[in-house]
Each structure stands twice: as C-alpha cells, then as structure tokens.
Amino acid sequence: MARSGGVPAGPEVWAYVLDGHERLRIALAELTEGRERGPSRLPDWTRAHVLSHIEGIGRALTRQARYALKDELIEVYDGGRPARDAGIEAGAVRSAAELTAAVTATLAEAETVWGSVGDTDWDRPVRYRDGDLLGALRCWWRELEVHTADANLATCSAAWPRELCLHLFDFLAPRAPAGLTLVESDGPVRYTFGAGSTGSTRSAGHGPVVRGRLTDLAAWLAGRDPHLRLDGRLPELGPWP
Structure with a gap:
C-alpha cells in the first residue's frame, strides 16, 4: 500500500522500521566493552555518540506518537536543540552494556507505542515540523537507518532497502x-x-x-x-x- 507518487504509507513504513530495529539489534551484539569509544562514520563522534543520539531521537519521536494518540501536542525535545545536544554528550559517556540496554529499551518502547497506531491515526498532528504522525514515523525511519550505518558496527548503508x-x-x-x-x-x-x-x-x-x-x-x-x-x-x- 502506498500513497500517490509511490510514497510509502504508514503500515508500509512501519514494516520497514521493524526491519531496521532488527538490524540495529544485530549490530548492538557486536558492541563489546571498549568498542563504544571507537570512531563512528561521523566526524568527531564515537560510536557512543551515535548510539546516544539514536536513543534520544527514538524516544523523542515515540513521544510524539504517544501524545498524538491522546490528541495532545508536545515538543520533540524539552529544551530544544541545546537539550538534545547536551543529552547526546551526557549519554556518550556510558559503557557498551549501558548503551546497549538503553537503545534496546528505546526500540521496545517504540514498538509498543508505534505498534498501537491505527490506520486512521496517521494524519494526527504532531509538533515535529508541524506535521503528522506519518511524517514523524518517516523521520524515525531515516534517523534509525542512517545512524545505524553511522555507528560503524555490523551494518552500513549497503543494507538500506x-x-x-x-x-x-x-x-x-x-x-x-x-x-x-x-x-x-x-x-x-x-x-x-x-x-x-x-x-x-x-x-x-x-x-x-x-x-x-x-x-x-x-x-x-x-x-x-x-x-x-x-x-x-x-x-x-x-x-x-
């Protein structure tokens, strides 16, 4: 199922996201202690920075969905971009085990909340770009796949669908x-x-x-x-x- 122009619709995007979750879980299995301090594919960021960002943006976009399903709007990040950046730096000091647990919990939370979005919910408004739930999910799809490759673990952009x-x-x-x-x-x-x-x-x-x-x-x-x-x-x- 797709909208006009071949753009994937909500259920289709969600299926791709779930596949991306599994690829990230497989990649996390390679994150032995010490590897979190190694370089990512992004300048000046370690793997720990990338994983901290995946955790943060995943939780932020899942929060967009949770509130939208209650007919409420909430900012993507409390405190905006400065709070987002500070959260990445603070989270990047964690160990491999702590990062793995945090990202895994983020994926589980995303699956619970986004998995409850119904076929008639995709146009519910959100604060993310003053758009709708479908736009927020597409953002999570992009962030998930691009930054999983950036983490420089078991997957790279060659795995993108x-x-x-x-x-x-x-x-x-x-x-x-x-x-x-x-x-x-x-x-x-x-x-x-x-x-x-x-x-x-x-x-x-x-x-x-x-x-x-x-x-x-x-x-x-x-x-x-x-x-x-x-x-x-x-x-x-x-x-x-």
Missing part, C-alpha cells in the same frame, strides 16, 4: 542542485532533480550526473562518503532540510 533510498531522494531533494541526475549503476533508476527546493522528477536533466549503486547515491545525498562515479566534478550539496 531500496524504498528508503528512494524516500531519501525525495526528502533530501532540497539539498540537490537543479538538474542533478543520479543514475543507478546496477539498476533502472535515473533520478533528476528539479529546482533544489521544490522536489524532483525522473526525467532527463542537463546538470551533473552522478553514478553508483542506489545505496551509495542515497548515502552521498545524506552527506555520507560512499564510492561513486560521476561525469565531471562531484557537485556541492546544500544543508539538510
């Missing part, structure tokens, strides 16, 4: 220069962006062409550093939307 990659193309379209074309080297996707802030099409374009596996293209668009082939120089991307 095709549906996530195409969703990232749509969500991250404002980052792309107009006319940029992404060409899947081992599949059928040829994706050309329109005006950077207005979305994209899959028609022929007249801008730079970047080629690679679909997962590598999505990872690059998300600001990560995969292996790509391009016609000309790799274009500069705008900020995360």
Whole structure:
C-alpha cells in the first residue's frame, strides 16, 4: 500500500522500521566493552555518540506518537536543540552494556507505542515540523537507518532497502542542485532533480550526473562518503532540510 507518487504509507513504513530495529539489534551484539569509544562514520563522534543520539531521537519521536494518540501536542525535545545536544554528550559517556540496554529499551518502547497506531491515526498532528504522525514515523525511519550505518558496527548503508533510498531522494531533494541526475549503476533508476527546493522528477536533466549503486547515491545525498562515479566534478550539496 502506498500513497500517490509511490510514497510509502504508514503500515508500509512501519514494516520497514521493524526491519531496521532488527538490524540495529544485530549490530548492538557486536558492541563489546571498549568498542563504544571507537570512531563512528561521523566526524568527531564515537560510536557512543551515535548510539546516544539514536536513543534520544527514538524516544523523542515515540513521544510524539504517544501524545498524538491522546490528541495532545508536545515538543520533540524539552529544551530544544541545546537539550538534545547536551543529552547526546551526557549519554556518550556510558559503557557498551549501558548503551546497549538503553537503545534496546528505546526500540521496545517504540514498538509498543508505534505498534498501537491505527490506520486512521496517521494524519494526527504532531509538533515535529508541524506535521503528522506519518511524517514523524518517516523521520524515525531515516534517523534509525542512517545512524545505524553511522555507528560503524555490523551494518552500513549497503543494507538500506531500496524504498528508503528512494524516500531519501525525495526528502533530501532540497539539498540537490537543479538538474542533478543520479543514475543507478546496477539498476533502472535515473533520478533528476528539479529546482533544489521544490522536489524532483525522473526525467532527463542537463546538470551533473552522478553514478553508483542506489545505496551509495542515497548515502552521498545524506552527506555520507560512499564510492561513486560521476561525469565531471562531484557537485556541492546544500544543508539538510
């Protein structure tokens, strides 16, 4: 089931999220003591920072769902971005066992709350981007998958499902220069962006062409550093939307 334009609907996104939860649990099994201090795939962040962030954003977005189901609105983070950043730093000092327990509890809480969302609940309003429950769940999907790869454990962006990659193309379209074309080297996707802030099409374009596996293209668009082939120089991307 999908909405117009092939965008995954709520139950479909939730199924992908549950798959992502399992991949993260498998990755956490590799987090032996001491490895939490090792480097992640993000500059200046250890694995502990990434896992602390996954815990925090997971709880914050689950809270959006819990309150929306009561017809109430609540901020994503109490105290906004400064509180979010402080929470990551405070959480990153924990041991591997403590981080594993915290993230595992976050996944269990998410499954309880999001699992109770019914088919008629997805358009309930939330504070996250002044949107709805479906938008909040899609955010958790992105954060979960991207940062699980960032943790530099048992999984990487090569494990991302095709549906996530195409969703990232749509969500991250404002980052792309107009006319940029992404060409899947081992599949059928040829994706050309329109005006950077207005979305994209899959028609022929007249801008730079970047080629690679679909997962590598999505990872690059998300600001990560995969292996790509391009016609000309790799274009500069705008900020995360």
